[in-house]
Amino acid sequence: MKVYNTLTRQKEELKTITPDEVKIYACGPTVYNFIHIGNARPIVVFDVLRRYLEYRGQKVTFVQNFTDVDDKIIQKANEEQVSASDISERYIKEYQQDAQGLNVRPATIHPKVTENMKSIISIVKTLVEKGFAYQVNGDVYFKTKQFKDYGKLSHMPLEDLEAGARIATGDIKEDPMDFALWKAAKPGEPSWGSPWGKGRPGWHIECSAMSRSMLGETIDIHCGGQDLIFPHHENEIAQSEAASGVTFSNYWMHNGYIKVDNHKMSKSLNNFFTVREVAQQFGYEPIRFMMLQAHYRSPINYSLEVIEQCQAALTRLYHCKETLQRAKAVAKSGELTQEQKQSLEEYRQKFIQAMDDDLNTADAIAYVFELVREMNTAIASEVPASLEYIVFAENLFLELTSVLGLLYQEKQQEIPQEILDLVQQRIDARKQKDFAKADAIRDEILKLGYEVRETRQGTQVQKI
Numbered sequence: 001m002k003v004y005n006t007l008t009r010q011k012e013e014l015k016t017i018t019p020d021e022v023k024i025y026a027c028g029p030t031v032y033n034f035i036h037i038g039n040a041r042p043i044v045v046f047d048v049l050r051r052y053l054e055y056r057g058q059k060v061t062f063v064q065n066f067t068d069v070d071d072k073i074i075q076k077a078n079e080e081q082v083s084a085s086d087i088s089e090r091y092i093k094e095y096q097q098d099a100q101g102l103n104v105r106p107a108t109i110h111p112k113v114t115e116n117m118k119s120i121i122s123i124v125k126t127l128v129e130k131g132f133a134y135q136v137n138g139d140v141y142f143k144t145k146q147f148k149d150y151g152k153l154s155h156m157p158l159e160d161l162e163a164g165a166r167i168a169t170g171d172i173k174e175d176p177m178d179f180a181l182w183k184a185a186k187p188g189e190p191s192w193g194s195p196w197g198k199g200r201p202g203w204h205i206e207c208s209a210m211s212r213s214m215l216g217e218t219i220d221i222h223c224g225g226q227d228l229i230f231p232h233h234e235n236e237i238a239q240s241e242a243a244s245g246v247t248f249s250n251y252w253m254h255n256g257y258i259k260v261d262n263h264k265m266s267k268s269l270n271n272f273f274t275v276r277e278v279a280q281q282f283g284y285e286p287i288r289f290m291m292l293q294a295h296y297r298s299p300i301n302y303s304l305e306v307i308e309q310c311q312a313a314l315t316r317l318y319h320c321k322e323t324l325q326r327a328k329a330v331a332k333s334g335e336l337t338q339e340q341k342q343s344l345e346e347y348r349q350k351f352i353q354a355m356d357d358d359l360n361t362a363d364a365i366a367y368v369f370e371l372v373r374e375m376n377t378a379i380a381s382e383v384p385a386s387l388e389y390i391v392f393a394e395n396l397f398l399e400l401t402s403v404l405g406l407l408y409q410e411k412q413q414e415i416p417q418e419i420l421d422l423v424q425q426r427i428d429a430r431k432q433k434d435f436a437k438a439d440a441i442r443d444e445i446l447k448l449g450y451e452v453r454e455t456r457q458g459t460q461v462q463k464i
Contacts, residue, residue, distance in 0.1 A: 001356045008251040016220045019257040021059045021274030025211040027224035030067040031091035034274040038258045045290040047104045063106040065215045086408040098275045103286035103408045111210045117192045120201045120209040124181045132242040136172045138197040147238040154230035181205045204235035219435035222249035256299045286310040320372045324394040327379045334386030
């Protein structure tokens with residue numbers, strides 16, 4: 001498998017530190033509110049990365065943190081006059097509900113910042129001792145210019161980064177580029193004891209400490225949204241490698257942005273949508289499909305038209321699944337020819353080829369739909385497909401959609417007994433060759449909002 005490494009700006013063959021094992025760290029949410037559709041993209045994309053690696057026989061240790069202490073959490077807690085932990089625990093539960101709705105599997109480990117203070121303080125202490133950090137009035141800052149490779153992930157020269165940095169009035173940093181590792185306690189904020197007095201960690205140090213604690217000093221893949229490349233991931237590299245003296249992560253994967261109606265998502269533009277809001281209108285699965293129908297590094301434009309197209313695409317997949325199940329119920333045993341088997345197997349190979357090429361879910365989904373067309377043609381042909389063909393095709397179809405985490409919501413469409421009774425009356429009328437009565441019953445069913453059809457697999461009824 002090849003992945004695009006943000007660090008080198010090229011596709012590289014994925015070579016893991018330990019054969020048949022992949023260690024992945026993904027930056028998780030700051031839990032102070034519901035996640036928005038932009039947050040959903042890395043969550044879904046890297047869930048598929050994990051699923052695919054496991055599908056290919058790899059053991060994956062997947063760590064995704066919860067940032068449960070942060071300025072935004074503290075601000076919301078003060079507004080509601082509750083503790084910061086009340087806010088963070090509330091929104092961790094809300095995140096879990098949305099993640100489950102999106103069919104995102106729980107991480108192997110979900111560390112929290114508040115549960116890892118010892119490891120955070122330890123790495124800050126190491127940086128101070130090595131001369132990469134300094135403390136002023138209880139704050140501790142990282143000396144950016146002390147780390148010679150600073151800027152290697154964002155590929156921005158230090159002078160360009162400096163041009164965008166400013167020292168605010170009263171700032172006590174030695175250099176505008178320096179960033180906080182530890183912040184001295186302020187009244188009304190949660191704090192922890194440290195060698196520099198009571199305080200709490202800066203944002204960037206959290207992930208370095210939790211990644212090292214859970215996965216070791218060097219990991220295989222670090223991933224997250226494109227917006228995290230600078231400064232968050234750049235700072236993670238600097239502080240991690242300064243402390244350990246070894247490479248922090250061998251591969252860096254970043255997903256592209258999401259726009260709304262071709263505009264940047266913003267509350268001020270009134271185009272800011274949470275996953276929960278979109279799911280209430282369209283369901284969770286179309287959101288997941290939307291995140292995968294484009295290559296993960298490409299930008300996505302969210303619009304009503306796009307989400308409706310995703311709904312329609314999923315309907316086609318579900319319809320294929322139902323067709324296979326009905327066909328299987330009435331199919332006769334027969335031979336699965338070598339030619340048929342080879343033709344179906346080619347879709348698996350094309351799917352793998354696409355996914356091996358930097359997790360190209362867009363092409364992978366296209367091959368799934370090509371498979372759907374071939375199966376539908378075989379089932380609808382004058383010589384119906386054999387049971388052996390249908391079983392093989394169905395297993396392949398479910399195998400590939402499972403790698404993408406799709407088709408996880410069975411349609412809970414209860415057909416009212418009144419409709420079922422009318423359908424049976426129509427079947428009886430057709431058996432008695434009373435086609436006029438059968439047509440009248442069909443029209444009555446139609447008026448009640450249901451459609452009845454005759455297929456090779458028998459009589460079918462569905463809501464219009």
